Amino acid sequence: MNLSHLDLHITNWLHNYAISNALNGFVVGVSGGVDSALTSSLCASTGLETHLIELPIHQDKSQSERAISHMKFLKEKYDNVKTQRIDLSDVFDNLSSTLKLEIKGNNTKLSLANTRARLRMTTLYGHAQNHGLLVVGTGNKIEDFGVGFFTKYGDGGVDISPIADLYKSEVYLLARHKGVSKSILDAAPTDGLWDDQRNDEDQIGASYEELEKAMKWSKNNEWDHSRNNLNTIEGYLNLTEREKEVLMIFANHQKINAHKMSPVPVCKVPSIVRKLN
16 A cells, blocks of 8 residues: 555545535544544645644543644644644533433443533534534544444534545554654554543454454455355355454444444335325
């Protein structure tokens, strides 16, 4: 892979999309992770107005420090970059108190975690509309089209997705090429939606490297997990037990999160129904 060509391709795509839609540039939520670091770097490279916003909600100190450091790095490197920190902790606490959710174990915890992502989305769109900017997604191919590891109408609520066709391994390669710091490259991937230290691998049950292999295997073998018996697919029996386990983890997440990765269902009303009196 020629990283310089990939860099130029995505940068040009971003630039052309903004210009063709008569918008001034981009706004990116910067979390301290590699995906948002790469995305913000690519946006900054366009030369168009690029607003980087850290949106902490009771955030782990190390995550905030990485985010702030990265935004400072880009602001010093590019004249078109503006940075801001909007602490949403009090907003989240007030909303949580107002919601008065009935405590139902993990469902309640997950609901509140996703509420954090949706508050960030709302903030980014408020800022974007005020400045004539596009809200830029930071999801990679595994998250957006593999296991659906994002919050519906949270970090999944964006205008454009410049790195959604990149596997996580490709994200790391391009991020390194763009000069993203070692502290971000070495940090364990996390969605930052929980008060504890859980990372993405803890939540999904497999690493991005393992999921990438599973996603490629499924594609290469044209495996539709909803219909096919794995034992009938040539090569399946040659997989290790862990590879088989990860394949099932991948398939399960893809199944339960299919609603996130598909268009919103629309009830079509037949003509005959419309004509009934």
